[in-house]
Amino acid sequence: MNKRNHIRLPPEVNRLLYVRNLPYKITSDEMYDIFGKFGAIRQIRVGNTPETRGTAFxxxxxxxxxKNACDHLSGFNVCNRYLVVLYYQSNKAFKRVDMDKKQEELNNIKAKYNLKTPEAP
Incomplete structure:
Protein backbone atom coordinates (compact mmCIF):
# COMPACT_ATOMS: atom_id res chain seq x y z
CA MET A 1 0.00 0.00 0.00
CA ASN A 2 1.28 3.45 -0.90
CA LYS A 3 2.22 5.48 2.16
CA ARG A 4 1.32 8.74 0.38
CA ASN A 5 -2.38 7.90 0.37
CA HIS A 6 -2.59 8.53 4.11
CA ILE A 7 -0.87 11.92 4.18
CA ARG A 8 -3.07 14.99 4.49
CA LEU A 9 -1.63 18.03 2.74
CA PRO A 10 -2.39 21.69 3.50
CA PRO A 11 -5.06 23.19 1.21
CA GLU A 12 -2.65 25.54 -0.59
CA VAL A 13 -0.50 22.65 -1.86
CA ASN A 14 -1.04 21.85 -5.52
CA ARG A 15 0.87 20.55 -8.55
CA LEU A 16 1.51 24.02 -9.97
CA LEU A 17 4.47 25.97 -8.63
CA TYR A 18 5.17 29.65 -9.22
CA VAL A 19 8.89 30.46 -9.24
CA ARG A 20 10.28 33.99 -8.85
CA ASN A 21 13.72 35.58 -8.77
CA LEU A 22 15.06 33.44 -11.61
CA PRO A 23 18.04 34.61 -13.65
CA TYR A 24 16.73 36.33 -16.78
CA LYS A 25 18.77 34.14 -19.09
CA ILE A 26 17.72 30.77 -17.64
CA THR A 27 16.55 28.25 -20.23
CA SER A 28 13.80 25.67 -20.05
CA ASP A 29 16.40 22.90 -20.16
CA GLU A 30 18.12 24.34 -17.09
CA MET A 31 14.74 24.54 -15.36
CA TYR A 32 14.08 20.87 -16.17
CA ASP A 33 17.51 19.99 -14.74
CA ILE A 34 16.79 21.84 -11.49
CA PHE A 35 13.15 20.87 -10.96
CA GLY A 36 13.22 17.44 -12.62
CA LYS A 37 15.20 15.99 -9.72
CA PHE A 38 12.04 15.98 -7.64
CA GLY A 39 9.72 14.12 -9.99
CA ALA A 40 8.04 13.97 -13.36
CA ILE A 41 7.27 17.39 -14.82
CA ARG A 42 4.30 17.96 -17.07
CA GLN A 43 5.19 21.49 -18.18
CA ILE A 44 7.48 24.44 -17.51
CA ARG A 45 6.65 27.96 -18.66
CA VAL A 46 9.42 30.54 -18.32
CA GLY A 47 8.38 34.20 -18.47
CA ASN A 48 9.63 35.99 -21.57
CA THR A 49 7.92 39.39 -21.52
CA PRO A 50 9.31 42.38 -19.59
CA GLU A 51 6.61 41.89 -16.92
CA THR A 52 7.22 38.15 -16.50
CA ARG A 53 10.99 37.87 -16.87
CA GLY A 54 12.56 36.09 -13.94
CA THR A 55 9.44 34.03 -13.25
CA ALA A 56 8.23 30.59 -14.27
CA PHE A 57 5.45 28.10 -13.73
CA LYS A 67 5.53 19.69 -2.46
CA ASN A 68 8.97 18.13 -2.25
CA ALA A 69 10.34 20.55 -4.87
CA CYS A 70 8.77 23.55 -3.14
CA ASP A 71 10.19 22.50 0.21
CA HIS A 72 13.70 21.92 -1.13
CA LEU A 73 14.09 24.60 -3.80
CA SER A 74 12.70 27.63 -2.01
CA GLY A 75 15.85 29.61 -1.24
CA PHE A 76 17.97 27.53 -3.63
CA ASN A 77 20.85 29.54 -5.15
CA VAL A 78 20.88 29.71 -8.97
CA CYS A 79 23.47 32.05 -10.51
CA ASN A 80 23.73 34.03 -7.26
CA ARG A 81 19.96 34.47 -7.06
CA TYR A 82 17.87 32.78 -4.39
CA LEU A 83 14.73 31.20 -5.81
CA VAL A 84 11.33 31.97 -4.38
CA VAL A 85 9.13 28.92 -4.95
CA LEU A 86 5.44 29.21 -4.10
CA TYR A 87 2.32 27.20 -4.74
CA TYR A 88 0.27 28.89 -7.43
CA GLN A 89 -2.96 30.32 -6.04
CA SER A 90 -5.35 31.56 -8.69
CA ASN A 91 -7.40 33.68 -6.30
CA LYS A 92 -4.31 35.76 -5.46
CA ALA A 93 -3.14 35.92 -9.07
CA PHE A 94 -6.39 37.42 -10.31
CA LYS A 95 -6.95 39.77 -7.36
CA ARG A 96 -4.75 42.45 -8.97
CA VAL A 97 -6.57 42.11 -12.30
CA ASP A 98 -9.92 42.48 -10.54
CA MET A 99 -8.75 45.63 -8.74
CA ASP A 100 -7.58 47.20 -11.99
CA LYS A 101 -10.92 46.37 -13.61
CA LYS A 102 -12.88 47.85 -10.70
CA GLN A 103 -10.76 51.01 -10.77
CA GLU A 104 -11.45 51.38 -14.49
CA GLU A 105 -15.19 50.95 -13.92
CA LEU A 106 -15.08 53.55 -11.15
CA ASN A 107 -13.25 56.00 -13.41
CA ASN A 108 -15.86 55.45 -16.15
CA ILE A 109 -18.70 56.17 -13.71
CA LYS A 110 -16.94 59.31 -12.48
CA ALA A 111 -16.48 60.50 -16.05
CA LYS A 112 -20.08 59.70 -16.96
CA TYR A 113 -21.50 61.72 -14.07
CA ASN A 114 -18.74 64.34 -14.12
CA LEU A 115 -17.66 63.54 -10.56
CA LYS A 116 -14.36 64.60 -9.11
CA THR A 117 -12.66 63.27 -6.02
CA PRO A 118 -11.06 65.74 -3.62
CA GLU A 119 -7.27 65.92 -3.73
CA ALA A 120 -5.44 64.31 -0.83
CA PRO A 121 -3.46 66.78 1.33
Missing amino acids: VVYEDIFDA
Whole structure:
Protein backbone atom coordinates (compact mmCIF):
# COMPACT_ATOMS: atom_id res chain seq x y z
CA MET A 1 0.00 0.00 0.00
CA ASN A 2 1.28 3.45 -0.90
CA LYS A 3 2.22 5.48 2.16
CA ARG A 4 1.32 8.74 0.38
CA ASN A 5 -2.38 7.90 0.37
CA HIS A 6 -2.59 8.53 4.11
CA ILE A 7 -0.87 11.92 4.18
CA ARG A 8 -3.07 14.99 4.49
CA LEU A 9 -1.63 18.03 2.74
CA PRO A 10 -2.39 21.69 3.50
CA PRO A 11 -5.06 23.19 1.21
CA GLU A 12 -2.65 25.54 -0.59
CA VAL A 13 -0.50 22.65 -1.86
CA ASN A 14 -1.04 21.85 -5.52
CA ARG A 15 0.87 20.55 -8.55
CA LEU A 16 1.51 24.02 -9.97
CA LEU A 17 4.47 25.97 -8.63
CA TYR A 18 5.17 29.65 -9.22
CA VAL A 19 8.89 30.46 -9.24
CA ARG A 20 10.28 33.99 -8.85
CA ASN A 21 13.72 35.58 -8.77
CA LEU A 22 15.06 33.44 -11.61
CA PRO A 23 18.04 34.61 -13.65
CA TYR A 24 16.73 36.33 -16.78
CA LYS A 25 18.77 34.14 -19.09
CA ILE A 26 17.72 30.77 -17.64
CA THR A 27 16.55 28.25 -20.23
CA SER A 28 13.80 25.67 -20.05
CA ASP A 29 16.40 22.90 -20.16
CA GLU A 30 18.12 24.34 -17.09
CA MET A 31 14.74 24.54 -15.36
CA TYR A 32 14.08 20.87 -16.17
CA ASP A 33 17.51 19.99 -14.74
CA ILE A 34 16.79 21.84 -11.49
CA PHE A 35 13.15 20.87 -10.96
CA GLY A 36 13.22 17.44 -12.62
CA LYS A 37 15.20 15.99 -9.72
CA PHE A 38 12.04 15.98 -7.64
CA GLY A 39 9.72 14.12 -9.99
CA ALA A 40 8.04 13.97 -13.36
CA ILE A 41 7.27 17.39 -14.82
CA ARG A 42 4.30 17.96 -17.07
CA GLN A 43 5.19 21.49 -18.18
CA ILE A 44 7.48 24.44 -17.51
CA ARG A 45 6.65 27.96 -18.66
CA VAL A 46 9.42 30.54 -18.32
CA GLY A 47 8.38 34.20 -18.47
CA ASN A 48 9.63 35.99 -21.57
CA THR A 49 7.92 39.39 -21.52
CA PRO A 50 9.31 42.38 -19.59
CA GLU A 51 6.61 41.89 -16.92
CA THR A 52 7.22 38.15 -16.50
CA ARG A 53 10.99 37.87 -16.87
CA GLY A 54 12.56 36.09 -13.94
CA THR A 55 9.44 34.03 -13.25
CA ALA A 56 8.23 30.59 -14.27
CA PHE A 57 5.45 28.10 -13.73
CA VAL A 58 6.35 24.46 -13.11
CA VAL A 59 3.61 21.83 -13.35
CA TYR A 60 4.34 18.44 -11.80
CA GLU A 61 2.55 15.19 -12.54
CA ASP A 62 2.24 14.41 -8.83
CA ILE A 63 1.29 16.74 -5.99
CA PHE A 64 3.81 15.14 -3.62
CA ASP A 65 6.64 15.81 -6.08
CA ALA A 66 5.55 19.45 -6.26
CA LYS A 67 5.53 19.69 -2.46
CA ASN A 68 8.97 18.13 -2.25
CA ALA A 69 10.34 20.55 -4.87
CA CYS A 70 8.77 23.55 -3.14
CA ASP A 71 10.19 22.50 0.21
CA HIS A 72 13.70 21.92 -1.13
CA LEU A 73 14.09 24.60 -3.80
CA SER A 74 12.70 27.63 -2.01
CA GLY A 75 15.85 29.61 -1.24
CA PHE A 76 17.97 27.53 -3.63
CA ASN A 77 20.85 29.54 -5.15
CA VAL A 78 20.88 29.71 -8.97
CA CYS A 79 23.47 32.05 -10.51
CA ASN A 80 23.73 34.03 -7.26
CA ARG A 81 19.96 34.47 -7.06
CA TYR A 82 17.87 32.78 -4.39
CA LEU A 83 14.73 31.20 -5.81
CA VAL A 84 11.33 31.97 -4.38
CA VAL A 85 9.13 28.92 -4.95
CA LEU A 86 5.44 29.21 -4.10
CA TYR A 87 2.32 27.20 -4.74
CA TYR A 88 0.27 28.89 -7.43
CA GLN A 89 -2.96 30.32 -6.04
CA SER A 90 -5.35 31.56 -8.69
CA ASN A 91 -7.40 33.68 -6.30
CA LYS A 92 -4.31 35.76 -5.46
CA ALA A 93 -3.14 35.92 -9.07
CA PHE A 94 -6.39 37.42 -10.31
CA LYS A 95 -6.95 39.77 -7.36
CA ARG A 96 -4.75 42.45 -8.97
CA VAL A 97 -6.57 42.11 -12.30
CA ASP A 98 -9.92 42.48 -10.54
CA MET A 99 -8.75 45.63 -8.74
CA ASP A 100 -7.58 47.20 -11.99
CA LYS A 101 -10.92 46.37 -13.61
CA LYS A 102 -12.88 47.85 -10.70
CA GLN A 103 -10.76 51.01 -10.77
CA GLU A 104 -11.45 51.38 -14.49
CA GLU A 105 -15.19 50.95 -13.92
CA LEU A 106 -15.08 53.55 -11.15
CA ASN A 107 -13.25 56.00 -13.41
CA ASN A 108 -15.86 55.45 -16.15
CA ILE A 109 -18.70 56.17 -13.71
CA LYS A 110 -16.94 59.31 -12.48
CA ALA A 111 -16.48 60.50 -16.05
CA LYS A 112 -20.08 59.70 -16.96
CA TYR A 113 -21.50 61.72 -14.07
CA ASN A 114 -18.74 64.34 -14.12
CA LEU A 115 -17.66 63.54 -10.56
CA LYS A 116 -14.36 64.60 -9.11
CA THR A 117 -12.66 63.27 -6.02
CA PRO A 118 -11.06 65.74 -3.62
CA GLU A 119 -7.27 65.92 -3.73
CA ALA A 120 -5.44 64.31 -0.83
CA PRO A 121 -3.46 66.78 1.33
